[in-house]
Amino acid sequence: xxxxxxxxxxxxxxxxxxxxxxxxxxxxxxxxxxxxxxxxxxxxxxxxxxxxxxxxxxxxxxxxxxxxxxxxxxxxxxxxxxxxxxxxxxxxxxxxxxxxxxxxxxxxxxxxxxxxxxxxxxxxxxxxxxxxxxxxxxxxxxxxxxxxxxxxxxxxxxxxxxxxxxxxxxxxxxxxxxxxxxxxxxxxxxxxxxxxxxxxxxxxxxxxxxxxxxxxxxxxxxxxxxxxxxxxxxxxxxxxxxxxx
Amino acid sequence: xxxxxxxxxxxxxxxxxxxxxxxxxxxxxxxxxxxxxxxxxxxxxxxxxxxxxxxxxxxxxxxxxxxxxxxxxxxxxxxxxxxxxxxxxxxxxxxxxxxxxxxxxxxxxxxxxxxxxxxxxxxxxxxxxxxxxxxxxxxxxxxxxxxxxxxxxxxxxxxxxxxxxxxxxxxxxxxxxxxxxxxxxxxxxxxxxxxxxxxxxxxxxxxx
Numbered sequence: 001x002x003x004x005x006x007x008x009x010x011x012x013x014x015x016x017x018x019x020x021x022x023x024x025x026x027x028x029x030x031x032x033x034x035x036x037x038x039x040x041x042x043x044x045x046x047x048x049x050x051x052x053x054x055x056x057x058x059x060x061x062x063x064x065x066x067x068x069x070x071x072x073x074x075x076x077x078x079x080x081x082x083x084x085x086x087x088x089x090x091x092x093x094x095x096x097x098x099x100x101x102x103x104x105x106x107x108x109x110x111x112x113x114x115x116x117x118x119x120x121x122x123x124x125x126x127x128x129x130x131x132x133x134x135x136x137x138x139x140x141x142x143x144x145x146x147x148x149x150x151x152x153x154x155x156x157x158x159x160x161x162x163x164x165x166x167x168x169x170x171x172x173x174x175x176x177x178x179x180x181x182x183x184x185x186x187x188x189x190x191x192x193x194x195x196x197x198x199x200x201x202x203x204x205x206x207x208x209x210x211x212x213x214x215x216x217x218x219x220x221x222x223x224x225x226x227x228x229x230x231x232x233x234x235x236x237x238x239x240x241x242x243x244x245x
Numbered sequence: 246x247x248x249x250x251x252x253x254x255x256x257x258x259x260x261x262x263x264x265x266x267x268x269x270x271x272x273x274x275x276x277x278x279x280x281x282x283x284x285x286x287x288x289x290x291x292x293x294x295x296x297x298x299x300x301x302x303x304x305x306x307x308x309x310x311x312x313x314x315x316x317x318x319x320x321x322x323x324x325x326x327x328x329x330x331x332x333x334x335x336x337x338x339x340x341x342x343x344x345x346x347x348x349x350x351x352x353x354x355x356x357x358x359x360x361x362x363x364x365x366x367x368x369x370x371x372x373x374x375x376x377x378x379x380x381x382x383x384x385x386x387x388x389x390x391x392x393x394x395x396x397x398x399x400x401x402x403x404x405x406x407x408x409x410x411x412x413x414x415x416x417x418x419x420x421x422x423x424x425x426x427x428x429x430x431x432x433x434x435x436x437x438x439x440x441x442x443x444x445x446x447x448x449x450x451x452x453x
Contacts, residue, residue: 002367045367045389045434071260074268076389076432096258098365098391098432122365161361 001212001242004048004078004197005039005235006225007032007069009062011053016226018172020129020136022056028229032062036069036077039228042235047077048101048164048199048223054082055103063095070096078125084108089116093123101164103127106155107135107144114158125162125197126155133181136168148181149188156192163189164223166199172226174203177211182219190218199223205233208241246272247449250285252312252328253277254302257293262325265431269442277306287448288315292327296352296394297342299327309345316347321422321447326392329418329425333396347423349399355392357411363393368408368416370428376405376419380443386436388428390416395427422451 007014010022014029029035036047049069053061059082060066070077079092080101089100099122106113106126117124128148129136135146152163165185167178182198189196196218198211204227211222224238233241249266251259253275266273266289276282290312292299303309316322324332333344336352344352355362369385388408395414398404406417408428416427424444430437 040434043434045387070258071264074261074265074431074437075434076429094258096261122361122363 001219002045002221003208003235003239003242004046004221004223005035005044005228006048006050006199006223007035007039008050008052008225009065012062012065015052016172016229017052020168020171022052026226032065033068033072035229036073039235040073040075043239044075044235045239046075046221047073049077049079049097050101051079051081056082058082058084058104060088060091063091066092066097067095080125080127086112086116086119089120089124093120099123099125099162101125101127103129106151107146110154110158113155113160117159117161122161124160125164126151126160127164127166128152128185129166129168130181131168147184149184152185152188152194152196153192156189156194160194162195162197164197164199168200170201171199173201174226174232175201176203176207177201179210179214182214183216186216186218190216194218195220197221197223203227203232205237205241208238212242246270247287247445248272248274248285249287249289249445249448250282251275251289251291252282252308254299254306254308256299256302257291259291262289262291262431265438265441266445269438269445271441271445271448277308279307279311282311283315285320286451287321287323287444288312290322290324290328290331292325292331294327296327296330296336296338296344299331300342300344303331303345312345312347316422319422319451321424321444321451323444324425325431326427326429329427330394330396332418332423332425333398336394338394348396348403348418348420348425350397350403352394352396354394355410355412355414360411363391364410365391368410368428370406370408370416372406373404377447378405378417378419378424378440378443382436382439388416388426388430388433388436390428392427396425
């Protein structure tokens with residue numbers, strides 16, 4: 001399993017939000033590139049970059065920061081936030097991202113996601129963010145009636161090979177992963193032949209150990225944010241807790 | 246300072262290769278110009294995308310001639326990803342196309358039934374032997390791969406490393422001054438930078 005340090009960009013800085021709430025932000029790095037460099041120096045094998053301004057605006061805002069990060073670090077970078085049309089995905093990939101993470105678009109226009117996946121084989125990741133088990137969209141500010149597992153099953157059938165699953169309630173809390181919803185999401189991914197990356201609530205190395213031993217074959221990675229920024233553990237320690245793979 | 250020319254034939258984002266070379270203390274020049282490439286201590290042939298299209302662009306810019314001439318002069322060349330594949334005789338991709346023919350063998354699709362292709366991700370690399378290119382890099386160190394095809398060197402002595410994805414495939418070759426890697430050293434963290442640093446070291450030894 002791969003540990004993906006999260007770099008969420010807002011107003012040009014690296015920040016963390018609590019439970020996806022834009023009013024409860026902690027700023028950590030004045031320049032997100034500093035965060036990127038630090039995580040790679042600590043042994044990161046990949047980075048997960050989110051354009052928070054873009055997620056809210058519905059179109060990428062911080063592409064230049066993304067490009068600076070992709071150029072400067074010697075690991076693959078997956079990036080999302082506000083990618084709702086083909087041109088946005090193309091811009092993120094052109095900026096050097098290895099994969100584009102699509103959120104809201106996946107729900108409102110599954111056919112678009114299907115064509116994106118066909119145009120960019122294995123370079124489209126769909127973010128299945130859930131609030132109380134239901135998909136949340138538009139910078140997590142709106143909930144829907146679709147479950148994460150349903151969304152994953154549908155889109156895996158449309159050729160999407162990777163998903164990120166985030167239970168919004170636990171995000172930024174450091175209180176541990178939301179395992180119940182994760183099991184359903186991971187099972188849907190496995191049945192669809194896709195991989196699943198978990199995100200949200202990781203606060204200790206034990207939390208990573210729980211995920212590593214959860215027996216979920218589709219689970220291929222874990223995104224960690226606040227715990228790294230607060231120095232609870234290093235990327236290297238976290239990666240070791242997830243196992244060598 | 247060791248100067249390395251990253252051959253630009255209009256395909257792919259070359260900035261991450263350039264940055265990685267700068268990180269290991271080499272001077273990197275992105276160029277498609279023969280004159281600029283000719284004064285470099287080493288060449289990198291990068292690339293992503295389709296084999297035939299890439300060879301078409303390489304031929305248009307007469308980079309095939311340039312690479313052949315520099316190899317003849319003993320200047321080290323490193324092919325990365327598609328650039329690695331281009332070093333070989335030919336590819337079966339999309340009806341087939343001829344390559345640079347610097348290394349004997351054919352490029353064809355990964356035989357990975359039940360596994361995902363393109364193969365994307367980190368894979369441990371098993372070294373077949375020693376080479377200056379991999380000095381100080383432990384056996385089974387993971388590198389980052391993105392590819393659907395793989396070269397099949399005719400002469401097993403050319404193979405430097407193997408990785409596993411459905412089949413065991415030659416993911417690195419060394420026949421000095423020609424080197425090639427299927428993985429992306431510029432995206433493979435510390436181990437990738439170490440490999441690029443080793444390549445820069447090899448380039449520094451050759452008087453231009």
